Amino acid sequence: MSEFKTAKKRRLIKQISTAVIFPIVIVGGWFYPLLGYFIPICMVGGISIAFFRGRKWCDWYCPRGSFFDSAIGLISPGRQIPALFKSLPTRITMLVILMSVLTVQIIRYWPDPYKIGMVFVVMLTITTALALILAVIYHPRVWCCFCPIGSISNWVGKGKKPVQIDSALCINCKLCGKVCPIQVSPYKFKGNGTEKVLDGDCLKCGLCTAACPKKALKL
C-alpha cells in the first residue's frame, strides 16, 4: 500500500473513532440536554490545542469535522470552496453572531443547567444543518472555514508546527493541494529554500507530506 493510502486509512480510522460521538450528542442532546455541555468542552479543547499545533483539533479530534469528512464526504461533490467562506469578514461575522446569541441565551436561562445545555444542542443542530447544506452543494469542510472554533484556532495557531516545503525538491505538480482536505495549497508557499506553509487553516493531517512524489514536504 502506498504511503498516501496508509496515511489516509490511518486518518479515517481516527476520524471514525470520534465521528461516532457526533450523532450521540446531536440526537441524544434533544432528549438529554446535558449532553450539550460536550460542545463547550470541544470549544476549549480546540482552542487550547491551537496554541501549540494550530488546527490539529479540526483534523480528527473534532467529532463534527470527522463526521463530515468520513460520512458526509461520501455524498459531497468536493467542489472548490468559494473564497467568501474563508474570508476574514465572513469569519468575524459568524464568530460575533454565534457568540452573541450564545451569551444572550445563557444569561436568559441562567442558572438552569438543562435549559443552558439545550442552548448548545440547538446551536449545534442549526449550524450542522447549515454545514450539511454547504457540504452537499460544495465541499464537506465548508463549515470548518468559518466555524468560530476553527477561526480562533486559525488566528492563534498560524505558524505553529507548520508543514515545510523544500523548494529545491518541489516540481510543482500540485498534488499536495489536490489531496488537502481543507484546500490549502502547500506549493504556493514555495520560495528559494525551505519555507513554512503559513496557512492557518492547515489541519496538520500529513496527507500532503505522504502524497508528495518528491518528498518535498515535511510536518
Ligand code: SF4
Ligand atoms: S506534491 Fe510535492 S512536488 Fe508536487 S507541488 Fe506539492 S510539494 Fe511540490
Ligand code: SF4
Ligand atoms: S496542507 Fe497538508 S497537512 Fe495541512 S491540511 Fe492540507 S494536506 Fe493536511
